[in-house]
């Protein structure tokens with residue numbers, strides 16, 4: 001019993017690379033406001049969290065992003081991530097809105113928004129992200145009532161991202177179903193990182209270290225569907241050096257977001 | 263005596279009702295692990311990897327089953343290989359398939375009496391029959407006579423509308439009153455039906471592993487099924503036991519409840535003392 005910590009607190013700063021704030025259309029989530037996210041961060045020992053609005057993913061990105069910007073205003077620990085739909089949204093409007101709201105990352109869901117992740121759809125958007133130094137999150141899917149979009153297409157990601165080595169891309173919510181291609185993809189694309197919230201395969205962190213090294217792995221929780229503390233506990237049991245633990249728990253995310261690690 | 267050696271003594275253990283004295287510091291037991299390779303999901307069953315992950319997670323014993331073979335004997339032999347290598351770290355669970363009823367009981371006798379396995383695993387989703395299909399009944403009659411635990415998924419992808427976990431395990435518990443049912447993954451999500459089954463039925467337990475780490479799932483199971491009715495499991499090597507044990511270690515439940523979930527309850531289900539020796543059971547009619 002001595003070896004399982006029953007009162008765990010992280011030994012290094014932690015910043016969550018995958019959390020949501022706001023209501024969903026298809027079910028009531030346990031926490032749906034900024035104060036609730038911050039309370040979970042306090043409980044888990046998380047200093048900052050990158051947050052997106054589910055409404056921006058599931059329905060209208062412009063309206064959802066605007067709601068998010070209001071929700072996190074005055075709460076510097078919550079860093080806004082805008083959802084963009086390049087097949088529908090206006091790039092100039094979105095870019096201005098993102099800059100005004102202090103968005104530091106973008107999330108795209110090609111399978112949900114029903115477009116190919118190809119340069120002839122997303123090229124101008126990716127050029128904007130690369131020019132602004134905004135990293136792009138690509139979740140595997142978006143599970144929700146009335147949405148039957150498939151999973152992210154690894155071939156499209158490879159072909160598109162390989163052409164933009166200056167763009168930082170984060171594979172998010174990678175499940176064990178996708179491990180068979182996510183690891184080779186990480187090996188193939190040096191500008192690709194991975195967020196850990198759903199990556200549960202045995203020895204997953206070690207396998208990611210072998211494939212991508214310590215600077216391309218990001219702690220993430222998928223809050224409020226999942227709590228924040230377990231993945232941090234897991235990372236503290238992976239035999240990482242303190243430098244690598246610091247990088248994975250917070251440093252890599254803050255670097256991608258252009259934020260100070262202090 | 264080791265845990266797997268303990269499994270050789272019959273008649274046996276298992277099926278204890280919940281409750282009793284508060285647990286002393288108990289070994290940590292992972293009730294749900296697999297043996298066997300599954301390349302599709304990067305599952306490989308290297309023994310040294312299990313041991314390294316178990317050590318890092320703080321797990322004393324891992325219960326292993328091998329459910330992937332149409333021939334249960336082959337799967338059970340894979341598990342037996344682990345028991346031979348590290349009888350001090352692994353507990354075997356015998357796989358039984360309903361597709362070969364003529365082989366099931368002789369194979370269970372071999373797996374339990376000769377190979378030292380401690381409970382029985384059936385896998386309704388993979389073999390294509392829900393757990394209350396009569397095809398399993400010869401298996402459960404044998405398990406019932408031995409008073410062993412069975413671990414299984416509680417639901418089935420093609421359950422007809424109206425099927426409930428409580429209804430299913432009420433019927434099974436009436437028919438097989440000496441079987442302890444461990445519902446795999448049922449504490450890995452917020453599941454009111456599973457919690458109700460554990461609350462209503464004295465020999466139903468909920469196990470914690472899930473790929474989704476649902477917010478509040480362990481807390482819900484402990485509150486609604488009771489802290490005596492939840493068992494830690496990891497699903498290793500499909501999932502990492504450090505990540506799975508973290509859900510219990512960091513849950514908003516009491517330290518006593520954590521100790522019960524992490525090992526004390528499993529000891530009771532397996533009929534083992536805190537030093538992993540079999541606890542003598544009063545004789546009962548089968």
Ligand SMILES: [Zn+2]
Pocket residue numbers: 294296497
């Ligand atoms: Zn399993």
